[in-house]
Amino acid sequence: MHWADGISEKIVNKRETEKYVVSSGITPSGHIHIGNARETLTADAIYKGLVSKGVNAELIFVADTYDPLRKVYPFLPEEYEKYIGMPLSEIPCPEGCCESYAEHFLKPFLDSLEDLGINLTTYRADKCYKDGLYDEKIILALENRDKIKEILDKYRKEPLPENWYPLNVICEECGKQSSTKVIEYDSENQTVTYECSCGFKNTVKPFKGRAKLPWRVDWPARWSIFNVVAEPMGKDHAASGGSYDTGLKIAREIYNYRAPEKIVYEWIQLKIGDKAVPMSSSSGVVFAVKDWMKVCHPEVLRFLLLRSKPTKHIDFDLKAISNLVDDYDELERNYFALKDKAEKEELNENEKDKIRLYELITPNIPEKLPLQVPYRFCSIIAQIAYDMESKEINMERVMDILRRNNYDLESVDEYDLERLKTRLSMSRNWALTYGEKLEIIDINKAKEIYEELNEKQKEWIKTFGEKLKDVEFDAITLHELIYNSAKDLELNPKEAFQASYKIILGKKYGPKLGSFLASLNKDFVVDRYCLSR
Structure with a gap:
């Protein structure tokens, strides 16, 4: 049984609900890399597992667009220092191409999800707050601040200040949320008085986007808003005393909600030379999902991230993409061979697992085994057959090369041809950027x-x-x-x-x-x- 089916079965056995909502999310503070994609793909696999159980399920994605900019990251100009502390959704786009900083990094990732075969409902935190989805949760947090403080203090070396409030107000003067402090809450009028380090002070109703819950309170509030039953999380959130442990208690004691199942995933490290370095948007060590789509098929990324349990560590080597595609092609051949075999005899569990893995990682399964030309060989062909004048790969020459390499092209259909064109283009991009450029000496x-x-x-x-x-x-x-x-x-x-x-x-x-x-x-x-x- 694939791990996603096992988790889905466990969820259905443990919880009974009208709809099984699986959630994923990200803070779009920088380029969203394939390490981030592991969370979304893990959530998608569990969602598909729930669907296969015949239950009503939904996959959602919550973008933390209302989080503040924490520092001037290496990829930002120095003038962005003035925006530190402001919500990402309220900061200008670094390149002037999108409506906000958040959208600049979020949009390419969301566009990639369709190619990855992921259909989900997207929520942006800034809009959720501004639309009032969190208003009731804000009141509950303020009225139970002592209880929340008690929960959080159990996991802290130093207790929170006695005058701490579980709310970050966005200053009406400077637009920042990191520099404000709530100094009083009036429960009768449901207002907060706050002061900002910029010198501004006011009393406001903290609703409709005027304020935001801090992460450790926001997360359990979100679970209860969207009725989440499962959400993959990085090992930092899942660590003892981490935001899941505190969220579990806040969800139960403040929001009267049962926390979603704990599903932990490991980091993906990017191999640079002989070293493997954890991917991080803030440090600039990334391989963005949008960049993957330029060099390899989306189903191969799904294969990389879903073939092993989420708790398994992955070292990703850009130079080894061709080997990964070879492994995917082998699974594809096995899938069609085993589907034929299943019509004549009972398959063993290992064979059934291969079929299930291929189904989970391949959004659009072809009717028959497609034409398979190895990725590395495609990278060679594409460079040889590339026409410098038209800036295109000459497909007539490609087909001639394949014939001379003893490929049977009699049964090639439109699907085969389109996939071949895609692989040729992608593998050429890979060879020129990460693989090996073909240079024939004079x-x-x-x-x-x-x-x-x-x-x-x-x-x-x-x-x-x-x-x-x-x-x-x-x-x-x-x-x-x-x-x-x-x-x-x-x-x-x-x-x-x-x-x-x-x-x-x-x-x-x-x-x-x-x-x-x-x-x-x-x-x-x-x-x-x-x-x-």
């Missing part, structure tokens, strides 16, 4: 390198070049010719490969040689192996 450089080879390698290149003229120019034939011609000359095939890569790419390694040569223009290849003339 003939003069190749001749210099040829002269540096040993005599056996020179003899093999000459022999191989002569035989190339009279053979079928396809990957299998070329692969066999490389080995057989090296064997005839008693040359280690490894030396033949190295010599080939050197005179074409200027280095000792490269793509699978037979396929690579078959992808190039035959006249060019023959000419390149005739360096001795």
Whole structure:
């Protein structure tokens, strides 16, 4: 059983409700990266698990757009220092392209969710507060401030001040919420008196967006507003004494609500060289979800994040995306083979799990096994077939390359063609940015390198070049010719490969040689192996 189905089953067995609401959220203080996406995808998997149980379920996303800007992050201009303490929704867009700072970082992420096959209802915290959704919760918090303080103090080294109030008012003068302090609450008139470090002081009704609950009170209030039964959370929130522990008690004792199930997920670290560094929007160590969509299929991101339990740590290596796609392609082949097998015999649990995983990670399942061209090979083809004038990949040349690499293209349909085009474009972007750019050296450089080879390698290149003229120019034939011609000359095939890569790419390694040569223009290849003339 997939972990998402297991969690969903546990929730249904433990709770009985008209609607099972699964929530996710993020503070759009910077670029929303794939580490953040783990929360939303985990929530989506649990939601899909609930749907499969036949219950009424809903997936929601709450963007914490009313949180304050905490500092000038590395990606911001220095003049943004004046906005520190103001709600993100009230700060100008850093690039002038969106209606606010919050929307600038939130919109690309929300746009990506559709590609990821995630359908949810989005709520923005600033609008929720301004629309009055939190008004009743604010009153309850103010009237129970001593009880809330008691709950929070149990987990603090230093108790909160006696005059502490669970509310942050947004100053009417400077627009900041981090610099205000509530000094009195009038329960009869439901007003608060506050003062700000800017010198402004006033008595207001703290409703309709005039004030915001602090996080540890806001979170349990939100659970009760939206009737949340499940919400994934990072290990920081789930730690002993963290915001989930205090939220659980505040939800029960203040808002008379049962806290959602505790579902913890681990961080994703970005591999940079030999080091793995935790992704962080504030530090600028990110790989944004919008950037993923430029280099790889959305279902592969779902595969990365959903194939293992949320509690499993993930180190993400940008250079290894091709390996990840290979694993996804293998699962896809298994899915269609197992679906055929299931029509004839009972599948074991491992086989059923493979089918379920593919269903959970693939938003739009094709009717048949699609054409599969390995991602790394696509990155080579796309660079070879790229037309510099039109700035497009020449698909006629692509199809010719695939035929010479022994692909059967007779049953290729429109779906196959569109997916192939997408993979070609994405893999080219990946190769140029994170993988390896294909750079063929010029003939003069190749001749210099040829002269540096040993005599056996020179003899093999000459022999191989002569035989190339009279053979079928396809990957299998070329692969066999490389080995057989090296064997005839008693040359280690490894030396033949190295010599080939050197005179074409200027280095000792490269793509699978037979396929690579078959992808190039035959006249060019023959000419390149005739360096001795």
